[in-house]
Amino acid sequence: MDFQRPSAHVQAGPSVDMTQSTEEDTLVDGPLIAADALHSAIRREFQTLPTHLHAALLSLLHIVFVVLSICVGVLCVLKFGQEERCMHFLGNEPGSSIIVYAKACLWLLVLAFSCCLQHHHNKVRGRGYLQFYRQTQQLKHLPFTIHSSGNVLMLIFLTVRLSQTVRTYMLLSILGLELLLTFPCLLYYSVKVMQFNSERAAPDVNQEELSHSYRVTGQPIETGFRGASTLEEVVEKQADLIEYLKHHNSLLSKRLLNLTAQH
Known part of the structure; x- marks a missing residue:
């Protein structure tokens, strides 16, 4: 009886191992995923950013608006011998009011442009391009800030008691200043977006994985907090x-x- 107990104990060990191996086999025999299929399903194609086209369209509309405003201001408000033609196109509405109404419409277009940029940049941020999102974070809000500041200046000059001639010149000066400030911002933004689309780079996480390996010289890259960047x-x-x-x-x-x- 003393010899049968160890033998039973010895046989119990393999039985446990057999049950464990069968359980592992059932897991291994499950549906396997091919590496090519998984890689093709997970891999994301680069999606271009179409906002540079929106910026070009807004710049074109802004230039047309300023040119037409100057024509209305000079010919209809300052009245350089074109009263009959202005009455034909504008009716009884003053030319300065037409310019202000058109400026309000342009401000709404800039607001829609800013919302569109924010929507597309949030998508870019979600796809992992955090550096590009951070580089253009302040740039994409500049046109809306400039136009809003111009609206405030227009309201100030419209409420101050000035002559019609001085008020018209100040109004046209504000519109010209907005164009001079907004157009370079939109142009620089369009260049940044076109560079981003042409590079077709991988997300920042994949780029950091490659850069953290080794430099060209063979020395490892330093990691950690640097004094040049803020916390x-x-x-x-x-x-x-x-x-x-x-x-x-x-x-x-x-x-x-x-x-x-x-x-």
Whole structure:
């Protein structure tokens, strides 16, 4: 009886191992996902940013608005012998009022342009291009800020008691100043977007993985906090990176489940 107990104990060990191996086999025999299929399903194609076309259209409309405003202001408000033609096109409405109404419409277009830019840049940020999002974060709000400041100046000069001639010259000067400030901003923004589209770079996470390996000289890249950058910038960048990685991981999990269900 003493010899049978060890033998039974010895036989119990392999039985446990057999059950564990069968359980592992059932897991291994599950649906396997091909590496090519997974890579093709997860890989994202580069999506271009179309906002440079919107910026070009807004610049064209702004130039046309300023040219027409100057024509209305000089010919209809200052009355350089074109009273009958102005009455034919504008009716009984004063030329200065037409310019103000058109300026309000242009401000609404700039507001819609800013909202459109914010929408597309949020998508770019969600795709992992955090550096481009940070570089253009202040630039995309400049046209709206300039036009809003111009509206404030227009209201100030319209409420101050000035002669019609002086008020018209001040109004046209404000419109010209807005164009001189807004057009370079939109042009620089369009160049940045076109460079971003032409580079077709990978998201910042993939670029950092490549850059953290080694430099060309063979020396490793230094990591950690640097004195040139502020702590707020480092924390903000890390927060954006964590948010992108969470979104990317959830997307990968959904695609893995879909591929597993297909196989």
